């Protein structure tokens with residue numbers, strides 16, 4: 001029987017596991033605070049930011065949101081970042097991607113106080129992760145690590161093939177999995193658009209992590225029997241329903257399910273975990289900024 005990996009359930013456990021730490025920090029003087037910044041009006045980003053704010057409410061994190069006109073000059077975004085860096089009630093924040101074309105996201109990341117960088121995208125935090133001393137782990141790869149752990153999927157000695165080399169998923173995922181640390185010790189292959197014979201690389205993997213943004217790229221023919229399949233893709237495609245769209249992953253779910261040992265659905269797989277780990281990083285940041293140790297899930 002193929003196991004369906006329930007990201008909503010594991011994310012809910014992580015949120016529950018954060019509430020004690022949040023109340024400890026609140027009692028000590030300051031409730032953990034998370035800010036989201038959205039520049040422009042990308043509809044998918046709006047949805048994600050709304051969900052993140054709702055998550056904050058649920059666990060008792062102080063959530064705030066700033067919106068910046070998509071036509072505004074970069075200086076307006078930089079000013080907002082400076083304000084957040086200076087605001088002691090904000091322990092962590094993120095600038096939602098994508099940003100408008102006239103904004104250089106790498107410059108944006110450099111301006112974020114690394115201690116408040118809840119995405120772990122600042123070059124200092126990327127460097128720390130690569131060096132094996134992470135301050136925060138990037139939310140999606142960290143969430144995937146937690147999912148694998150929750151379902152007793154051993155990474156030590158496992159062959160893992162990652163499809164996609166982005167800075168937000170593929171690269172940090174590879175780094176986490178290859179670290180000499182719990183949830184690591186895997187043999188990692190990173191595939192991308194120039195990879196030759198992708199099928200060969202996925203078929204020899206115990207764990208396949210699809211994060212290419214190509215819808216339904218992975219099917220049963222590309223998998224070993226009983227492989228664990230993690231689908232990071234979350235593309236909106238037009239559909240004849242109330243919302244006018246549906247979410248499609250990088251995996252052909254029905255096909256892959258027939259061969260996989262375990263598989264994440266879209267929605268309800270990796271997405272909720274990404275949001276849960278953002279809360280985790282926020283509480284971690286608040287704990288460090290207040291100098292109060294707390295137990296994190």
Ligand SMILES: Nc1nc(=O)c2c([nH]1)NC[C@@H]1CN(c3ccc(C(=O)N[C@@H](CCC(=O)O)C(=O)O)cc3)C=[N+]21
Nearest residue numbers: 047048094095096097098119267268269271272274275
């Ligand atoms: N600075 C930055 N940090 C991010 O972490 C970041 C970003 N920019 N830009 C966009 C991507 C995408 N992302 C998702 C988070 C949650 C879901 C999620 O919760 N998905 C739900 C359903 C969502 C829905 O219904 O639309 C699910 O899969 O079940 C999806 C995608 C974070 N991202």
